[in-house]
Ligand SMILES: Nc1ncnc2c1ncn2[C@@H]1O[C@H](COP(=O)(O)OP(=O)(O)O)[C@@H](O)[C@H]1O
């Protein structure tokens with residue numbers, strides 16, 4: 219298993235390299251640059267200033283040179299300076315990454331802690347009342363776009379009930395910046411991400427449970443004299459979780475994608491907001507770093523999925 | 538006079554849907570004595586599996602229902618037991634093995650787990666004792682490397698080995714009755730013979746009675762003490778094995794016998810009975826076999842024949858064949 223993980227991690231390197239090339243090219247294909255926006259009539263020699271800034275950032279050099287420069291610096295741990303925020307990229311990414319990870323983890327917990335048990339309960343009595351209510355509710359929820367849901371949550375929880383903050387990743391006043399404060403701020407955006415996925419996971423769990431209940435080996439288990447609840451725990455549940463656990467790993471990447479959109483709506487200072495601002499400001503060093511990290515997130519998610527798959531399914535483990 | 542081990546009286550098992558009623562088993566009587574091997578033969582769809590699942594009370598839910606009858610086993614009516622009491626019977630006094638050894642074992646549990654599970658349920662053993670008993674049983678059924686195989690998973694074993702594991706699992710509590718539903722159908726011929734041999738050994742060493750379901754009369758000839766031929770959810774002929782092959786009476790039984798591939802004539806194609814089994818959701822009013830029967834006469838399509846005594850212990854459901862020794866054309 220150890221060598222397998224190392225091999226997979228090494229296998230990611232060429233992939234990530236290609237992704238950086240693609241992002242670099244797309245970024246430069248978009249019109250404008252970071253310094254076009256500087257419009258200060260107080261500065262006497264605007265054109266000369268812009269030219270100086272462009273040269274100091276190396277933007278006048280050929281693209282291959284710029285890319286080569288970026289990557290050699292990057293692998294040495296020098297991620298460059300933000301063009302617009304005048305801080306090292308690493309300093310910007312630190313807290314943003316932490317906030318987004320918290321958001322993603324909270325959303326995942328909500329998805330699994332609600333979606334799977336609900337799906338299991340539905341499967342215990344398929345086409346029963348509970349199943350019917352949940353299925354209808356899921357269908358409605360599933361057809362509502364993300365941002366409408368987010369606005370509804372903000373309205374209900376933040377404005378109407380006033381129990382959760384709707385903006386930002388940290389508060390002000392006493393206790394600001396504590397872990398609880400962070401969790402408090404991540405709650406609503408996490409819920410907005412989680413709600414739709416929860417319906418997907420409950421449906422998925424329900425289907426998988428029903429599917430496994432019909433398997434021959436479940437009948438074998440009953441034929442041995444095991445009680446219904448033991449058959450359920452030992453034979454049905456374990457097998458039914460295999461596709462779910464795997465899907466969960468693959469979804470980690472997509473979850474981060476969902477975070478990008480919702481961070482904007484909640485002004486939540488995470489990787490998504492950082493990236494959106496960087497794209498708007500043509501802040502190349504920041505764009506390169508954040509997109510690379512997103513790619514790493516997706517690839518790691520896939521790796522986690524494959525490892526989990528092997529953990530839960532001996533047929534994979536032994537091949 | 539030996540007491541019967543299992544006695545089924547007028548068993549009817551239906552699948553009841555909104556506007557259909559599938560009469561999968563439609564009035565079956567069956568008696569099994571200790572150490573006896575009873576074969577149930579018949580084409581696919583004749584109700585063999587549902588008969589055995591009725592005995593185990595493991596019918597496909599929610600639609601499968603035993604609508605009437607008695608199943609007396611060791612003096613108690615299984616149909617009167619609570620589900621809880623029934624779990625004490627399953628795997629302990631009556632065991633079952635299924636057709637598909639590839640899918641009948643749980644892919645994520647080790648062989649050892651799956652065998653010890655039965656022991657831990659029915660015997661007061663700790664894990665260590667259960668494992669050693671499992672290994673012993675695997676050795677007994679001829680699984681090589683038994684001590685290693687208990688730590689392996691089903692996908693690591695061949696089909697033949699898996700069926701041996703299934704037998705070990707079914708026999709580990711030494712049940713009085715083993716129900717085997719087409720246990721060799723999915724296996725190739727040499728493995729098939731070995732598994733059948735193993736079942737005979739089980740009967741010899743554990744005194745287990747066996748209900749063996751098959752559609753292969755070759756298997757019946759090899760194994761059976763008593764044979765029941767099923768058609769359309771009913772018994773059409775019931776007799777001891779020797780008499781069945783010496784004097785088959787029901788036209789369906791005869792047709793089945795003609796469909797045994799003959800080794801001497803080197804026929805490649807299997808003769809099969811023309812037509813198909815009737816739909817259990819709408820049986821005809823008359824004889825259920827009439828449409829395919831070479832002896833059928835108009836009256837056969839009108840009145841359903843009863844099961845009649847045609848010789849000592851020889852029951853036949855046909856009005857057009859005479860009693861033994863009465864010179865009926867065969
Ligand atoms: N789950 C089910 N729902 C409805 N009908 C069924 C079901 N299982 C079996 N049957 C019907 O019951 C009849 C007997 O089936 P079965 O006992 O499996 O036949 P055999 O084992 O002899 O091939 C068939 O007509 C079949 O269609």
Ligand SMILES: [Mg+2]
Pocket residue numbers: 582585586587718
């Ligand atoms: Mg069958």
